[in-house]
Amino acid sequence: MVAEAADVSYLGDQRTGRTEARQDALKFAEAALTDSKREGLLLAVRARWVALAVTAVTLPIINPNWDVIYYVLMLGFFALIGWAQLKVGKVGRSPLEVFLIICDLALLTFLSVVPNPWSDVHWPIGMQFRFDSFIYFFIFLATATLAYSWRTVVAMGGWTAALWAIAVGWAYLQPDSHAALSARVKEAIGADIRMFEILDPSSIGFGARFQQVTVFVIVAVILALAVRRSNALLISHAGIERERANLARYFSPNVVNELSGNDEPLTRVRTQDVAVLFADIVGFTAYSDGRDPKEVIGTLRQFHERMEREVFQHGGTLDKYLGDGLMATFGTPFAGDSDALNALRCARGMIASIAELNRERKDRGEPPIRVSVGLHYGQVVLGDIGLNRLEFAVIGTTVNAASRLEALTREFGCAIVVSDALVQRARTETNGSSADFASLVEQPAQTIRGLEQPVGIWTCANLAP
DSSP states (O other), X not given: OOHHHHHHHHXXXXXXXXXXXXXXHHHHXXXXXXXXXXXXXXXXXXXXXXXXXXXXXXXXXXXXXGGGHHHHHHHHHHHHHHHHHHHHOOSSOOHHHXXXXXXXXXXXXXXXXXXXXXXXXXXXXXXXXGGOGGGGHHHHHHHHHHHSOHHHHXXXXXXXXXXXXXXXXXXXXXOOSOHHHHHHHHHHHOSXXXXXXXXXXXXXOHHHHHHHHHHHHHHHHHHHXXXXXXXXXXXXXXXHHHHHHHXXXXXXXXXXXXXXXXXXXXXXXXXXXXXXXXXXXXXXXXXXXTSOHHHHHHHHHHHHHHHHHHHHHTTOEEEEEXXXXXXXXXXXXXXXXXXXXXXXXXXXXXXXXXXXXHHHHHHTTOOOOEEEEEEEEEXXXXXXXXXXXXXXXXXXXXXXXXXXXXXXXXXXXXXXXEEHHHHXXXXXXXXXXXXXXXXXXXXXXXXXXXXXXXXXXXXEGGGOO
């Protein structure tokens, strides 16, 4: 093995670990926000179209006159603006999206204050405010909470207040076209000024207009707080997904699902029977000597990619990379019904995968690589170790024995050495078949350093490189 390469890799991990963690968190947060924005904007536009359809039906009921067609047609512009928002919507600042939102608010303000040009009735401008068109602003505010950030929702409150103030100012500056009517109303009311302001058809009602925008801004702020809280929950959920992705780097997908739904912490130290697998590239130190570092790292990546895939496909846990080798366990963090069989099948899959890789390397004019695998089954100790940088540890004589069985492949000239303990365990597991053991050849028991009794072993002679 190239221990120096492993040490350098470890030091690099220490230096870049925090940066990668921040980048991972940002990546998952951005992905979550992007998905949320896309789904929210689609929902908001659909809600807008439904609201516009309902409004188009109710307007003729509220105002059963032919001139109401003008407002029904104007609803088409709102639908078109919604379609444009769906096309240009994106996460982050978007001036075009802001422009379309302001177009929404400006068009609604215009329709609320400027009299219908198709109407034959010429009422005072102040009468436009008696139709309570301002309530339609709340529809746009509500749909905005589905797609936009809390800052945009607050900004909508400010934009609406500004546009409404401009509209009220414009209406105030219009000439009084019904002064005689206002005079007759005042004469009928007498000295009650408040009553006159309510009944005067030319009155704009500044107090009521101020109350409208004040309530609107308050509601916008409250909804913005709800949006902010929702986004915080979304980011929290993204963090959970990031944690699941981090688990997926070590555990097979089915184990990740089990861990994410299990309340029992991994930190509880316990003993458990597991299958341990060590895989190593034979002669990698000699191979890497004098070669281009990029070629060496490229070979390691090819090796680890294929080994990792085989481990996960067979329900194993990737315990750690060991430079030009790796350690995997089967039956962690929770024991299964086929741990020994899965380990044996994984070892065979590794050798077959390396054979396929060597065919590809031959086509590229690259030398083949040889892989050796050692397997053992027995009791280990499980639990987290470390203080700030935790690692789920699997330790014990079973681990040491598996490592030394892997080293025996050189002595026997084979690709795989399996302990008799693992073979016997695999034979008791229910979903095994004769094909799983067909290539195994029993060998004399071997003395393994660290173990009191010799260990019976089996080799895969027909898979020798």
